[in-house]
């Protein structure tokens with residue numbers, strides 16, 4: 187096992203990547219950013235390498251000296267390309283970085299997955315969950331190329347872990363909200379009730395998402411682990427018990443009391459494995475920092 191070297195972050199120039207780079211540097215880590223496009227100027231122990239992650243040999247060279255891999259790069263929605271492009275880029279880049287990480291002797295890998303792997307948010311028609319809250323054991327039935335690609339990447343990560351040399355943590359995120367776009371995110375959620383229901387009223391502040399990535403990168407979690415990373419509260423226009431009754435009238439297997447803001451995703455495994463709970467709670471007129479010093 188390598189003792190020292192940078193943490194490689196793919197997709198470092200993206201929404202989540204920029205926040206993860208800042209979070210890791212803030213924690214004193216050395217970071218190598220990998221992306222097709224440059225990041226804005228980053229101070230501290232940061233280097234970047236511009237490359238296309240579809241270039242397997244380039245990825246192998248880039249990861250040679252790294253101790254940990256954080257893989258965030260992707261075409262991050264079904265609308266980011268044709269179905270063939272979205273599937274091809276997401277699965278091929280993930281296969282490339284996992285194979286290169288293994289060849290480089292990297293022991294810990296963190297992958298950004300998505301709750302879309304379950305098949306809810308991008309389905310043509312609303313899909314009723316089998317039960318609430320949705321945990322990591324819930325069946326996945328993706329019906330678009332993006333959601334299927336995220337599920338495939340989870341399976342790839344698990345397969346590489348079975349080889350024994352790498353521990354992989356897949357983090358399933360809901361829609362990631364950027365505090366700089368508070369008004370836009372809130373308006374979109376409140377203006378599209380069907381999409382809110384398909385998303386099970388979940389979200390995560392990008393700063394919380396980045397902290398979860400850091401905790402996973404620094405953790406001792408062994409083997410393969412899949413974790414829901416989601417806000418502890420739902421963001422919904424009405425109390426959750428009413429919404430669930432309206433949108434999912436056939437759903438009877440409800441395993442937690444549905445109070446006003448209960449999250450529809452179960453985040454307890456991430457708390458148990460990483461000590462992670464969210465710190466930023468969104469409301470229509472503000473973002474509350476909860477327990478920031480806890």
Ligand SMILES: NC(=O)c1ccc[n+]([C@@H]2O[C@H](COP(=O)([O-])OP(=O)(O)OC[C@H]3O[C@@H](n4cnc5c(N)ncnc54)[C@H](O)[C@@H]3O)[C@@H](O)[C@H]2O)c1
Nearest residue numbers: 197199200201202222238239259260262298300359361362
């Ligand atoms: N944004 C969300 O709401 C959300 C929700 C759930 C999961 N996710 C996941 O989180 C991760 C990050 O998403 P994001 O919102 O930051 O996306 P983003 O589009 O902002 O950033 C993705 C980055 O990956 C890079 N990239 C894509 N293909 C590449 C390639 N072939 N070679 C090199 N770089 C490449 C892009 O240049 C970009 O900088 C993705 O894996 C996505 O599936 C995002």
